[in-house]
Amino acid sequence: MKRDEIARYAYENVPFYVDLHKNGNSWEDYPVIDKKTMLIHMDSVFAPQYMGDLFANKLERVLTSGSTGECFEVFWKKSHIMKSLIPLWDKRKRYYNISPDDRRCYFFTTKIVDGRELQIEELDYGLGFSKMDLCEKRVLAIYNLNPRWMIVQPSMLILLTTMTKKHGLPPLPDLTYIELTGESITESARKSVREFFGCEVASQYGCYEANSIAYECPYGGLHVMSENVFVETVGEDLCITSLHNKVMPFIRYKIGDKGKVIYEHNCPCGSREPVIDLQKARQNDWIYHADGTVSHSDLFCNIVDKINLSLQQAILQYQIIQTDYEEFEVYIVINEEEDDLEIQTMFVTFYEKYQRKSKFTFYFVDYLYPSEKTGKFAWFVSKVKERRIL
Numbered sequence: 001m002k003r004d005e006i007a008r009y010a011y012e013n014v015p016f017y018v019d020l021h022k023n024g025n026s027w028e029d030y031p032v033i034d035k036k037t038m039l040i041h042m043d044s045v046f047a048p049q050y051m052g053d054l055f056a057n058k059l060e061r062v063l064t065s066g067s068t069g070e071c072f073e074v075f076w077k078k079s080h081i082m083k084s085l086i087p088l089w090d091k092r093k094r095y096y097n098i099s100p101d102d103r104r105c106y107f108f109t110t111k112i113v114d115g116r117e118l119q120i121e122e123l124d125y126g127l128g129f130s131k132m133d134l135c136e137k138r139v140l141a142i143y144n145l146n147p148r149w150m151i152v153q154p155s156m157l158i159l160l161t162t163m164t165k166k167h168g169l170p171p172l173p174d175l176t177y178i179e180l181t182g183e184s185i186t187e188s189a190r191k192s193v194r195e196f197f198g199c200e201v202a203s204q205y206g207c208y209e210a211n212s213i214a215y216e217c218p219y220g221g222l223h224v225m226s227e228n229v230f231v232e233t234v235g236e237d238l239c240i241t242s243l244h245n246k247v248m249p250f251i252r253y254k255i256g257d258k259g260k261v262i263y264e265h266n267c268p269c270g271s272r273e274p275v276i277d278l279q280k281a282r283q284n285d286w287i288y289h290a291d292g293t294v295s296h297s298d299l300f301c302n303i304v305d306k307i308n309l310s311l312q313q314a315i316l317q318y319q320i321i322q323t324d325y326e327e328f329e330v331y332i333v334i335n336e337e338e339d340d341l342e343i344q345t346m347f348v349t350f351y352e353k354y355q356r357k358s359k360f361t362f363y364f365v366d367y368l369y370p371s372e373k374t375g376k377f378a379w380f381v382s383k384v385k386e387r388r389i390l
Helices: 002-013 015-020 035-040 048-055 078-096 136-145 154-166 187-197 298-310 340-354 383-389
Strands: 059-063 073-077 104-108 120-123 126-130 149-152 177-181 200-207 211-216 222-224 229-234 237-242 253-262 275-279 286-288 294-296 315-324 327-334 359-364 380-382
Touching (some): 002 015, 002 237, 035 253, 048 059, 059 298, 073 078, 078 200, 126 136, 154 177, 154 187, 187 200, 211 229, 211 275, 229 253, 286 380, 298 340, 340 359
Parallel strands (some): 104 126, 104 149, 177 200, 315 380
Antiparallel strands (some): 200 211, 211 222, 222 275, 253 275
């Protein structure tokens, strides 16, 4: 099996895995690892044979701060990325008639090219927009693009829908498909989006460590992308093994979500690939302001990304709690040799570039732990929202 091949490769070639050792002959004898363990051993998770590509700037570099609040870099060889994405594009075409050259709209948290932070990324097949300032001008830019499809987080899509209605704009005329990723969505919200835009809506479940993990068929089954990942459950935890990334292999890696893998099913789409039943999936929140406006909480992901790019991965983990309008508590785990005052200054400076002056109280801690109730780590919490609901 492909999973066994990549596991043998990792345990023979990557120092982190070589030091772990396998404790028997079966698949279950490979240790289960989590992001905390990877963070601690950051210097040894990279395959030495790709060091030349790293220094020659031939590798793709991705920061994974966005969803869990734990920050580290993932490196890919470009050819490995292409292999990992082929199954996803096959299913997009088969299920929803979407091809790589179709015009698309997408949203990103942080993209820095040649030292410059992008607000809009222009590509041959579409436009990418920063989530930091989705203003009326950018909504109109999406209409001028007239995309055939878009890939977007549910919370961002709901905001886009609200702004579209507010400005009296009709649904996008050529839009035939919306792909949801990164967060869970209620059935009522999904129905509202489908009715408003009048197009197909499907979910993709993935992560930067492996790319696509599962994809929703037209009948609602979230099927495992078996050509790209091996997925299993250990207790209630979902664990993945990436089948293509040899630069930084992830073997029996605890992804941070809970759920179960259903092997026996009769999905009407005809696929026999396992189905994932996600439980307590990640869900972003909003930053609430006193004037009634909101900002996407990915603003903080953008800030952490930029600090880590400037200071060579200074922040390992973080959590932001909005305690009142324009008041925040910031909990940060940093490398020992970093200057916490410099990080505080950069954090506030970057935030105020996008938003009004606010009060930040910083706490530098050794580690941040998941919620005892949910088993999840919420990297952003707005107590203002909770107070509003009450």
